[in-house]
Amino acid sequence: MGRRFGGYLLEYLLVICTLGIGWLIWAFMIFGGGQTPAKQLLHMRVISIQQAHTAGWWRMFFREFIAKTLIFFVSVFLIPYFWLLWDRNRQELWDKMATTLVVSDPADRLRPAPA
Numbered sequence: 531m532g533r534r535f536g537g538y539l540l541e542y543l544l545v546i547c548t549l550g551i552g553w554l555i556w557a558f559m560i561f562g563g564g565q566t567p568a569k570q571l572l573h574m575r576v577i578s579i580q581q582a583h584t585a586g587w588w589r590m591f592f593r594e595f596i597a598k599t600l601i602f603f604v605s606v607f608l609i610p611y612f613w614l615l616w617d618r619n620r621q622e623l624w625d626k627m628a629t630t631l632v633v634s635d636p637a638d639r640l641r642p643a644p645a
Contacts, residue, residue, distance in 0.1 A: 573635055573636040584642045597627040
């Protein structure tokens with residue numbers, strides 16, 4: 531949970547430091563590997579629960595932009611952002627919407643093979 535929280539803070543810091551544009555370009559380049567810029571720096575990866583492998587580009591796009599935006603607009607309180615504290619699978623609500631799970635991948639074993 532501590533790494534996830536650190537990831538949130540790092541993500542926002544990267545967005546601010548790159549004026550959003552740099553983060554967007556970086557994110558679009560690495561979404562196919564199941565990562566965001568902060569997750570890449572922290573050696574974390576998003577996996578698809580249904581397919582039991584790294585989340586693809588479209589699933590990451592859905593998770594990061596569509597699911598998080600929907601949850602932001604429908605949540606009055608910050609409860610959705612702390613959902614992983616009591617969820618037995620340590621999933622946030624956007625992870626549940628995208629059927630994904632965030633895992634630690636320090637050895638880069640879950641990196642998808644190049645096409």
